[in-house]
Amino acid sequence: MSALKTLFKQTFIYGLATVLPRMLSFLLVPLYTTNGVLSSVSEYGEVSVIFSYFVLFNVVLAYGMETAFFRFFNKEDDKNSVIGTSAISLIISSIGFFIIALLCQEEIASLIHISAKYINLVIWILLLDALVIIPFAWLRATQRPMRYAVIKILNVVINLGLNLFFLLALKDLATPESIFKGIYRPNFEINYIFIANLVASAVTLLLMLPFYVKVNYEFNSELWKRMMKYALPVLIAGIAFSINETFDRILLDYLLPKDIAKTQIGMYSACYKLALFMTLFATAYRLGIEPFFFSHAKTENPQKNYARILEFFVALGAVILLGVVVFADILKPIIVRSEDYWEAMWVVPIILLANFCLGIYHNLSVWYKITDRTKFGAYISIIGAVVTLVINLGFIKSYGYKASAIATLVAYGIMMLLSYLLGRKYYPIPYNLKKIGLYLVLSILFSGLSFYQFRANYIVGISMLIVFLGVISFSERNQIKQLIKR
16 A cells, blocks of 8 residues: 555656646637637647647657666666766757758758748757756656656746737737837737747756756667667657647648648647546656556566556546536636637547546556567557558548547557557456446446537536446445545
8 A cells, every 4th residue: 555655646746747737738728719819710720730740759859768768767777877878869869850950941841731930949849848858757767756846837837928928918018119019020929839838948958957967978888779679669659659649630631621621620629628637637647657667566466556556547537537528518618718619529528538548558558668568569559550540541531520539539449458458468467347347338328428418418417427426436435445544
Protein backbone atom coordinates (compact mmCIF):
# COMPACT_ATOMS: atom_id res chain seq x y z
CA MET A 1 0.00 0.00 0.00
CA SER A 2 3.01 2.31 0.61
CA ALA A 3 3.93 1.98 -3.07
CA LEU A 4 0.45 3.08 -4.07
CA LYS A 5 0.67 5.95 -1.62
CA THR A 6 3.86 7.14 -3.33
CA LEU A 7 2.18 6.78 -6.72
CA PHE A 8 -0.85 8.84 -5.71
CA LYS A 9 1.37 11.52 -4.17
CA GLN A 10 3.44 11.85 -7.34
CA THR A 11 0.35 11.65 -9.55
CA PHE A 12 -1.26 14.46 -7.58
CA ILE A 13 1.76 16.75 -7.98
CA TYR A 14 2.30 15.85 -11.62
CA GLY A 15 -1.43 16.29 -12.01
CA LEU A 16 -1.02 19.89 -10.88
CA ALA A 17 1.78 20.23 -13.42
CA THR A 18 -0.46 18.91 -16.17
CA VAL A 19 -4.10 19.36 -15.25
CA LEU A 20 -3.93 22.86 -13.79
CA PRO A 21 -1.84 24.35 -16.63
CA ARG A 22 -4.02 22.69 -19.23
CA MET A 23 -7.12 23.86 -17.47
CA LEU A 24 -5.69 27.37 -17.71
CA SER A 25 -4.86 26.86 -21.37
CA PHE A 26 -8.32 25.32 -21.72
CA LEU A 27 -9.56 28.89 -21.44
CA LEU A 28 -8.01 29.46 -24.85
CA VAL A 29 -10.72 27.31 -26.44
CA PRO A 30 -13.60 29.60 -25.40
CA LEU A 31 -11.33 32.54 -26.26
CA TYR A 32 -10.62 31.29 -29.78
CA THR A 33 -14.25 30.21 -30.34
CA THR A 34 -15.76 33.51 -29.19
CA ASN A 35 -17.24 35.48 -32.07
CA GLY A 36 -15.01 38.37 -33.05
CA VAL A 37 -11.70 37.03 -31.67
CA LEU A 38 -10.77 34.88 -34.66
CA SER A 39 -12.41 35.90 -37.88
CA SER A 40 -14.07 32.54 -38.59
CA VAL A 41 -14.32 28.85 -37.75
CA SER A 42 -11.92 28.14 -40.60
CA GLU A 43 -9.26 30.34 -38.99
CA TYR A 44 -9.43 28.22 -35.85
CA GLY A 45 -9.15 25.23 -38.16
CA GLU A 46 -5.91 26.65 -39.54
CA VAL A 47 -4.51 27.06 -36.01
CA SER A 48 -5.51 23.45 -35.27
CA VAL A 49 -3.66 22.14 -38.33
CA ILE A 50 -0.48 23.97 -37.32
CA PHE A 51 -0.66 22.56 -33.79
CA SER A 52 -1.08 19.10 -35.32
CA TYR A 53 2.29 19.54 -36.99
CA PHE A 54 3.68 20.68 -33.64
CA VAL A 55 2.76 17.32 -32.13
CA LEU A 56 4.44 15.40 -34.94
CA PHE A 57 7.67 17.43 -34.95
CA ASN A 58 7.95 17.44 -31.14
CA VAL A 59 8.00 13.65 -31.27
CA VAL A 60 10.64 13.61 -34.00
CA LEU A 61 12.88 16.09 -32.15
CA ALA A 62 12.64 14.07 -28.92
CA TYR A 63 13.32 10.77 -30.83
CA GLY A 64 12.52 8.64 -27.75
CA MET A 65 15.41 10.04 -25.72
CA GLU A 66 13.17 11.02 -22.80
CA THR A 67 12.01 7.42 -22.22
CA ALA A 68 15.55 6.13 -22.78
CA PHE A 69 16.78 8.63 -20.19
CA PHE A 70 14.37 7.23 -17.58
CA ARG A 71 15.38 3.66 -18.34
CA PHE A 72 19.13 4.20 -18.22
CA PHE A 73 19.06 6.67 -15.34
CA ASN A 74 17.53 3.92 -13.18
CA LYS A 75 19.66 1.17 -14.73
CA GLU A 76 23.17 2.62 -14.95
CA ASP A 77 25.52 3.24 -12.03
CA ASP A 78 27.10 6.28 -13.68
CA LYS A 79 24.07 8.56 -13.76
CA ASN A 80 26.13 11.65 -14.67
CA SER A 81 27.16 9.93 -17.88
CA VAL A 82 23.51 9.27 -18.74
CA ILE A 83 22.61 12.91 -18.09
CA GLY A 84 25.55 14.32 -20.07
CA THR A 85 25.20 11.97 -23.03
CA SER A 86 21.46 12.53 -23.44
CA ALA A 87 21.79 16.32 -23.01
CA ILE A 88 24.55 16.60 -25.63
CA SER A 89 22.57 14.41 -28.02
CA LEU A 90 19.47 16.62 -27.76
CA ILE A 91 21.45 19.86 -28.05
CA ILE A 92 23.23 18.80 -31.25
CA SER A 93 20.12 17.36 -32.92
CA SER A 94 17.94 20.36 -31.99
CA ILE A 95 20.39 22.95 -33.29
CA GLY A 96 20.94 20.92 -36.45
CA PHE A 97 17.20 20.81 -37.11
CA PHE A 98 16.91 24.54 -36.39
CA ILE A 99 19.57 25.52 -38.94
CA ILE A 100 18.21 23.25 -41.68
CA ALA A 101 14.61 24.33 -41.05
CA LEU A 102 15.48 28.03 -41.18
CA LEU A 103 17.32 27.57 -44.48
CA CYS A 104 14.42 25.59 -45.99
CA GLN A 105 11.43 27.36 -44.46
CA GLU A 106 9.90 28.38 -47.79
CA GLU A 107 10.05 24.80 -49.05
CA ILE A 108 8.60 23.49 -45.76
CA ALA A 109 5.72 25.97 -45.94
CA SER A 110 4.90 24.83 -49.47
CA LEU A 111 5.16 21.14 -48.59
CA ILE A 112 2.86 21.16 -45.54
CA HIS A 113 0.42 23.82 -46.80
CA ILE A 114 1.12 26.31 -44.00
CA SER A 115 1.58 29.99 -44.68
CA ALA A 116 5.26 30.96 -44.72
CA LYS A 117 4.57 33.87 -42.33
CA TYR A 118 3.97 31.35 -39.51
CA ILE A 119 6.86 28.97 -40.23
CA ASN A 120 9.62 31.06 -38.64
CA LEU A 121 7.76 31.28 -35.33
CA VAL A 122 7.01 27.54 -35.43
CA ILE A 123 10.68 26.66 -35.96
CA TRP A 124 11.80 28.74 -32.98
CA ILE A 125 9.15 27.22 -30.72
CA LEU A 126 10.16 23.69 -31.73
CA LEU A 127 13.81 24.44 -30.91
CA LEU A 128 13.05 25.88 -27.48
CA ASP A 129 10.70 23.02 -26.59
CA ALA A 130 13.26 20.40 -27.65
CA LEU A 131 15.96 21.90 -25.42
CA VAL A 132 13.92 21.40 -22.24
CA ILE A 133 13.10 17.71 -22.82
CA ILE A 134 16.03 16.29 -20.84
CA PRO A 135 15.90 18.92 -18.04
CA PHE A 136 12.23 18.07 -17.42
CA ALA A 137 13.00 14.34 -17.55
CA TRP A 138 15.80 14.89 -15.04
CA LEU A 139 13.41 16.64 -12.64
CA ARG A 140 11.02 13.70 -12.83
CA ALA A 141 13.73 11.06 -12.51
CA THR A 142 15.25 12.76 -9.45
CA GLN A 143 11.88 13.08 -7.70
CA ARG A 144 11.53 16.87 -7.94
CA PRO A 145 7.87 17.14 -8.88
CA MET A 146 7.30 20.53 -7.26
CA ARG A 147 9.86 22.34 -9.40
CA TYR A 148 8.58 20.47 -12.42
CA ALA A 149 5.05 21.60 -11.59
CA VAL A 150 5.92 25.25 -10.97
CA ILE A 151 7.77 25.63 -14.28
CA LYS A 152 5.07 23.83 -16.27
CA ILE A 153 2.34 25.95 -14.71
CA LEU A 154 4.29 29.17 -15.29
CA ASN A 155 4.74 28.28 -18.95
CA VAL A 156 1.01 28.02 -19.56
CA VAL A 157 0.15 31.04 -17.39
CA ILE A 158 2.46 33.17 -19.55
CA ASN A 159 1.01 31.66 -22.72
CA LEU A 160 -2.54 32.23 -21.55
CA GLY A 161 -1.84 35.76 -20.31
CA LEU A 162 -0.24 36.84 -23.57
CA ASN A 163 -3.09 35.29 -25.59
CA LEU A 164 -5.60 37.27 -23.56
CA PHE A 165 -3.54 40.42 -23.95
CA PHE A 166 -2.92 40.10 -27.69
CA LEU A 167 -6.38 38.89 -28.70
CA LEU A 168 -8.58 40.87 -26.32
CA ALA A 169 -6.83 43.83 -24.72
CA LEU A 170 -4.40 45.00 -27.38
CA LYS A 171 -7.08 45.98 -29.88
CA ASP A 172 -8.73 48.28 -27.32
CA LEU A 173 -5.41 49.71 -26.13
CA ALA A 174 -4.18 50.54 -29.62
CA THR A 175 -5.62 54.04 -29.73
CA PRO A 176 -3.87 56.70 -31.87
CA GLU A 177 -2.13 58.19 -28.82
CA SER A 178 -1.24 54.84 -27.21
CA ILE A 179 2.19 53.26 -27.11
CA PHE A 180 0.47 50.02 -28.17
CA LYS A 181 -0.55 51.52 -31.51
CA GLY A 182 2.74 50.38 -33.04
CA ILE A 183 2.31 46.83 -31.71
CA TYR A 184 -1.24 46.09 -32.81
CA ARG A 185 -1.67 44.81 -36.34
CA PRO A 186 -5.09 44.01 -37.83
CA ASN A 187 -5.66 40.41 -39.01
CA PHE A 188 -2.55 39.31 -37.13
CA GLU A 189 -4.39 37.05 -34.65
CA ILE A 190 -2.79 33.73 -35.62
CA ASN A 191 0.68 35.28 -35.39
CA TYR A 192 -0.15 36.58 -31.91
CA ILE A 193 -1.09 33.05 -30.82
CA PHE A 194 2.34 31.72 -31.79
CA ILE A 195 4.20 34.75 -30.42
CA ALA A 196 2.59 34.02 -27.04
CA ASN A 197 3.71 30.40 -27.33
CA LEU A 198 7.24 31.47 -28.26
CA VAL A 199 7.64 33.79 -25.25
CA ALA A 200 6.35 31.10 -22.87
CA SER A 201 8.80 28.53 -24.29
CA ALA A 202 11.69 31.01 -24.02
CA VAL A 203 10.94 31.70 -20.35
CA THR A 204 10.76 27.95 -19.67
CA LEU A 205 14.19 27.37 -21.20
CA LEU A 206 15.58 30.30 -19.21
CA LEU A 207 14.36 28.69 -15.98
CA MET A 208 15.98 25.41 -17.02
CA LEU A 209 19.41 26.95 -17.71
CA PRO A 210 20.76 25.91 -14.26
CA PHE A 211 20.48 22.31 -15.45
CA TYR A 212 22.74 23.05 -18.42
CA VAL A 213 25.22 24.87 -16.18
CA LYS A 214 25.55 21.86 -13.84
CA VAL A 215 25.71 19.15 -16.51
CA ASN A 216 28.94 17.24 -16.89
CA TYR A 217 29.37 17.47 -20.67
CA GLU A 218 30.92 14.06 -21.19
CA PHE A 219 29.62 12.12 -24.18
CA ASN A 220 29.73 8.33 -23.85
CA SER A 221 29.37 7.00 -27.38
CA GLU A 222 28.90 3.38 -26.28
CA LEU A 223 26.14 4.41 -23.86
CA TRP A 224 24.56 6.65 -26.54
CA LYS A 225 24.35 3.71 -28.96
CA ARG A 226 22.57 1.61 -26.34
CA MET A 227 20.24 4.48 -25.50
CA MET A 228 19.44 5.02 -29.16
CA LYS A 229 18.77 1.31 -29.64
CA TYR A 230 16.24 1.59 -26.82
CA ALA A 231 14.90 4.96 -28.00
CA LEU A 232 14.35 4.32 -31.71
CA PRO A 233 11.38 1.97 -31.23
CA VAL A 234 9.97 4.60 -28.87
CA LEU A 235 10.44 7.19 -31.63
CA ILE A 236 8.59 5.00 -34.12
CA ALA A 237 5.84 4.46 -31.57
CA GLY A 238 5.74 8.21 -30.93
CA ILE A 239 5.35 9.03 -34.62
CA ALA A 240 2.61 6.44 -34.87
CA PHE A 241 0.99 7.91 -31.78
CA SER A 242 1.08 11.41 -33.25
CA ILE A 243 -0.63 10.04 -36.35
CA ASN A 244 -3.34 8.57 -34.14
CA GLU A 245 -3.65 11.73 -32.07
CA THR A 246 -3.62 14.64 -34.52
CA PHE A 247 -2.91 13.53 -38.08
CA ASP A 248 -6.63 13.37 -38.82
CA ARG A 249 -6.70 17.20 -38.95
CA ILE A 250 -3.95 17.14 -41.56
CA LEU A 251 -5.80 14.49 -43.59
CA LEU A 252 -9.05 16.44 -43.33
CA ASP A 253 -7.17 19.44 -44.72
CA TYR A 254 -5.82 17.41 -47.65
CA LEU A 255 -8.88 15.30 -48.49
CA LEU A 256 -11.84 17.63 -48.03
CA PRO A 257 -12.67 20.38 -50.55
CA LYS A 258 -10.70 23.52 -49.76
CA ASP A 259 -13.80 25.63 -49.27
CA ILE A 260 -14.99 23.51 -46.32
CA ALA A 261 -11.84 21.78 -45.02
CA LYS A 262 -10.70 24.39 -42.48
CA THR A 263 -14.28 24.92 -41.26
CA GLN A 264 -14.75 21.18 -40.66
CA ILE A 265 -11.40 21.04 -38.88
CA GLY A 266 -12.33 24.03 -36.73
CA MET A 267 -15.64 22.49 -35.59
CA TYR A 268 -14.07 19.08 -35.01
CA SER A 269 -11.08 20.46 -33.09
CA ALA A 270 -13.24 22.65 -30.84
CA CYS A 271 -15.65 19.87 -29.84
CA TYR A 272 -12.72 17.46 -29.53
CA LYS A 273 -11.57 19.65 -26.61
CA LEU A 274 -14.48 18.41 -24.50
CA ALA A 275 -12.55 15.15 -24.26
CA LEU A 276 -9.76 17.09 -22.55
CA PHE A 277 -11.06 16.03 -19.15
CA MET A 278 -10.19 12.42 -19.94
CA THR A 279 -6.91 13.41 -21.58
CA LEU A 280 -5.84 15.41 -18.53
CA PHE A 281 -6.61 12.57 -16.18
CA ALA A 282 -4.84 9.97 -18.32
CA THR A 283 -1.79 12.21 -18.85
CA ALA A 284 -1.38 13.04 -15.17
CA TYR A 285 -1.73 9.36 -14.31
CA ARG A 286 0.85 8.40 -16.93
CA LEU A 287 3.36 10.96 -15.66
CA GLY A 288 3.01 9.47 -12.21
CA ILE A 289 3.17 5.80 -13.15
CA GLU A 290 6.03 5.87 -15.67
CA PRO A 291 8.81 6.51 -13.10
CA PHE A 292 6.89 4.23 -10.71
CA PHE A 293 6.95 1.34 -13.18
CA PHE A 294 10.72 1.49 -13.54
CA SER A 295 11.58 2.13 -9.89
CA HIS A 296 9.40 -0.76 -8.63
CA ALA A 297 10.28 -3.28 -11.34
CA LYS A 298 12.73 -5.09 -9.05
CA THR A 299 10.57 -5.12 -5.92
CA GLU A 300 8.87 -8.27 -4.72
CA ASN A 301 5.78 -9.12 -6.78
CA PRO A 302 5.43 -5.80 -8.65
CA GLN A 303 2.73 -7.35 -10.86
CA LYS A 304 0.24 -7.18 -7.99
CA ASN A 305 0.67 -3.40 -7.70
CA TYR A 306 0.51 -2.96 -11.47
CA ALA A 307 -2.80 -4.83 -11.55
CA ARG A 308 -4.34 -2.69 -8.81
CA ILE A 309 -3.13 0.49 -10.49
CA LEU A 310 -5.07 -0.41 -13.64
CA GLU A 311 -8.21 -1.12 -11.59
CA PHE A 312 -8.05 2.34 -10.01
CA PHE A 313 -7.45 3.94 -13.38
CA VAL A 314 -10.39 2.23 -15.05
CA ALA A 315 -12.72 3.05 -12.14
CA LEU A 316 -11.82 6.75 -12.15
CA GLY A 317 -11.72 6.98 -15.94
CA ALA A 318 -15.15 5.38 -16.25
CA VAL A 319 -16.60 8.01 -13.89
CA ILE A 320 -15.05 10.80 -15.97
CA LEU A 321 -16.38 9.27 -19.19
CA LEU A 322 -19.95 9.04 -17.95
CA GLY A 323 -19.84 12.36 -16.08
CA VAL A 324 -18.66 14.39 -19.08
CA VAL A 325 -21.14 12.69 -21.41
CA VAL A 326 -24.09 13.33 -19.07
CA PHE A 327 -23.23 17.03 -18.70
CA ALA A 328 -21.86 17.60 -22.23
CA ASP A 329 -24.57 20.06 -23.20
CA ILE A 330 -23.96 22.09 -20.04
CA LEU A 331 -20.21 22.18 -20.68
CA LYS A 332 -20.65 22.95 -24.39
CA PRO A 333 -21.50 26.70 -24.24
CA ILE A 334 -18.90 27.26 -21.51
CA ILE A 335 -16.02 25.75 -23.48
CA VAL A 336 -17.06 26.15 -27.12
CA ARG A 337 -18.65 29.57 -27.09
CA SER A 338 -19.99 29.99 -30.61
CA GLU A 339 -22.86 27.89 -31.96
CA ASP A 340 -20.99 27.75 -35.26
CA TYR A 341 -18.88 24.91 -33.80
CA TRP A 342 -21.62 22.80 -32.16
CA GLU A 343 -22.44 20.73 -35.21
CA ALA A 344 -19.51 18.46 -34.28
CA MET A 345 -20.79 17.60 -30.76
CA TRP A 346 -21.63 14.15 -32.11
CA VAL A 347 -17.96 13.15 -31.71
CA VAL A 348 -17.67 13.93 -27.97
CA PRO A 349 -18.58 10.49 -26.49
CA ILE A 350 -16.50 8.73 -29.14
CA ILE A 351 -13.39 10.82 -28.49
CA LEU A 352 -13.82 10.49 -24.72
CA LEU A 353 -13.97 6.71 -25.02
CA ALA A 354 -11.02 6.71 -27.42
CA ASN A 355 -8.85 8.61 -24.94
CA PHE A 356 -10.03 6.29 -22.17
CA CYS A 357 -8.78 3.32 -24.21
CA LEU A 358 -5.50 5.16 -24.77
CA GLY A 359 -5.09 5.66 -21.02
CA ILE A 360 -5.69 1.96 -20.41
CA TYR A 361 -3.13 1.17 -23.11
CA HIS A 362 -0.51 3.30 -21.35
CA ASN A 363 -1.17 1.40 -18.13
CA LEU A 364 -0.90 -1.93 -19.93
CA SER A 365 2.34 -0.88 -21.64
CA VAL A 366 4.35 -1.54 -18.46
CA TRP A 367 5.23 -5.04 -19.69
CA TYR A 368 7.29 -4.00 -22.71
CA LYS A 369 8.93 -1.01 -21.02
CA ILE A 370 10.38 -2.83 -18.02
CA THR A 371 11.35 -5.92 -20.04
CA ASP A 372 13.19 -3.81 -22.63
CA ARG A 373 10.84 -4.96 -25.40
CA THR A 374 10.06 -1.44 -26.58
CA LYS A 375 9.95 -2.70 -30.16
CA PHE A 376 6.52 -4.15 -29.33
CA GLY A 377 5.34 -0.68 -28.37
CA ALA A 378 6.41 0.46 -31.80
CA TYR A 379 4.65 -2.46 -33.49
CA ILE A 380 1.42 -1.81 -31.62
CA SER A 381 1.49 1.92 -32.34
CA ILE A 382 2.25 1.30 -36.00
CA ILE A 383 -0.78 -0.99 -36.24
CA GLY A 384 -2.86 1.76 -34.61
CA ALA A 385 -1.48 4.32 -37.06
CA VAL A 386 -2.26 2.08 -40.02
CA VAL A 387 -5.84 1.65 -38.78
CA THR A 388 -6.13 5.43 -38.36
CA LEU A 389 -4.82 6.12 -41.85
CA VAL A 390 -6.92 3.42 -43.53
CA ILE A 391 -10.20 4.56 -41.98
CA ASN A 392 -9.47 8.25 -42.53
CA LEU A 393 -8.32 7.80 -46.11
CA GLY A 394 -11.24 5.51 -46.87
CA PHE A 395 -14.08 7.46 -45.28
CA ILE A 396 -13.18 11.17 -44.79
CA LYS A 397 -14.51 12.15 -48.20
CA SER A 398 -17.88 10.58 -47.36
CA TYR A 399 -18.22 11.24 -43.63
CA GLY A 400 -15.77 14.06 -42.84
CA TYR A 401 -14.73 14.46 -39.20
CA LYS A 402 -17.07 11.63 -38.08
CA ALA A 403 -14.76 9.19 -39.84
CA SER A 404 -11.80 10.73 -38.01
CA ALA A 405 -13.47 10.31 -34.61
CA ILE A 406 -14.36 6.66 -35.27
CA ALA A 407 -10.86 5.99 -36.59
CA THR A 408 -9.37 7.31 -33.34
CA LEU A 409 -11.59 5.04 -31.23
CA VAL A 410 -10.96 1.93 -33.33
CA ALA A 411 -7.19 2.53 -33.37
CA TYR A 412 -6.86 3.04 -29.61
CA GLY A 413 -9.20 0.13 -28.90
CA ILE A 414 -7.09 -2.22 -31.01
CA MET A 415 -3.87 -0.96 -29.40
CA MET A 416 -5.33 -1.59 -25.94
CA LEU A 417 -6.34 -5.16 -26.79
CA LEU A 418 -3.03 -5.99 -28.49
CA SER A 419 -1.01 -4.72 -25.53
CA TYR A 420 -3.05 -6.81 -23.13
CA LEU A 421 -2.75 -9.98 -25.22
CA LEU A 422 1.01 -9.63 -25.77
CA GLY A 423 1.61 -8.66 -22.15
CA ARG A 424 -0.15 -11.81 -21.02
CA LYS A 425 2.46 -13.80 -22.94
CA TYR A 426 5.67 -11.92 -22.05
CA TYR A 427 4.95 -10.46 -18.60
CA PRO A 428 1.75 -11.85 -17.05
CA ILE A 429 -0.03 -9.45 -14.68
CA PRO A 430 -3.05 -10.66 -12.67
CA TYR A 431 -5.56 -8.05 -13.81
CA ASN A 432 -9.06 -8.40 -12.36
CA LEU A 433 -10.81 -8.68 -15.71
CA LYS A 434 -14.28 -9.16 -14.24
CA LYS A 435 -14.11 -5.90 -12.29
CA ILE A 436 -12.44 -3.96 -15.09
CA GLY A 437 -14.89 -5.35 -17.63
CA LEU A 438 -17.84 -4.42 -15.44
CA TYR A 439 -16.68 -0.80 -15.17
CA LEU A 440 -16.00 -0.54 -18.89
CA VAL A 441 -19.23 -2.12 -20.13
CA LEU A 442 -21.45 -0.28 -17.68
CA SER A 443 -19.88 3.15 -18.31
CA ILE A 444 -19.97 2.71 -22.11
CA LEU A 445 -23.58 1.48 -22.03
CA PHE A 446 -24.76 4.33 -19.80
CA SER A 447 -22.80 6.91 -21.84
CA GLY A 448 -24.31 5.74 -25.12
CA LEU A 449 -27.83 5.75 -23.74
CA SER A 450 -27.41 9.12 -22.05
CA PHE A 451 -26.02 10.93 -25.11
CA TYR A 452 -27.66 9.28 -28.09
CA GLN A 453 -31.03 8.30 -26.60
CA PHE A 454 -31.67 10.59 -23.61
CA ARG A 455 -29.52 13.60 -24.45
CA ALA A 456 -30.11 16.58 -22.13
CA ASN A 457 -32.55 14.48 -20.05
CA TYR A 458 -30.71 15.07 -16.79
CA ILE A 459 -33.07 12.98 -14.69
CA VAL A 460 -32.09 9.90 -16.67
CA GLY A 461 -28.43 10.89 -17.06
CA ILE A 462 -27.82 11.77 -13.41
CA SER A 463 -29.66 8.63 -12.28
CA MET A 464 -27.30 6.54 -14.42
CA LEU A 465 -24.31 8.37 -12.95
CA ILE A 466 -25.51 7.78 -9.37
CA VAL A 467 -26.09 4.08 -10.05
CA PHE A 468 -22.61 3.77 -11.54
CA LEU A 469 -20.97 5.57 -8.61
CA GLY A 470 -22.82 3.22 -6.30
CA VAL A 471 -21.46 0.18 -8.14
CA ILE A 472 -17.88 1.47 -7.88
CA SER A 473 -18.25 2.47 -4.22
CA PHE A 474 -19.55 -0.97 -3.30
CA SER A 475 -16.91 -2.79 -5.36
CA GLU A 476 -13.98 -0.71 -4.08
CA ARG A 477 -15.21 -0.16 -0.52
CA ASN A 478 -12.25 -1.89 1.14
CA GLN A 479 -9.64 -0.03 -0.94
CA ILE A 480 -11.37 3.29 -0.37
CA LYS A 481 -11.36 2.76 3.40
CA GLN A 482 -7.64 1.93 3.38
CA LEU A 483 -6.76 4.99 1.29
CA ILE A 484 -8.81 7.28 3.56
CA LYS A 485 -7.09 5.88 6.66
CA ARG A 486 -3.66 6.51 5.11
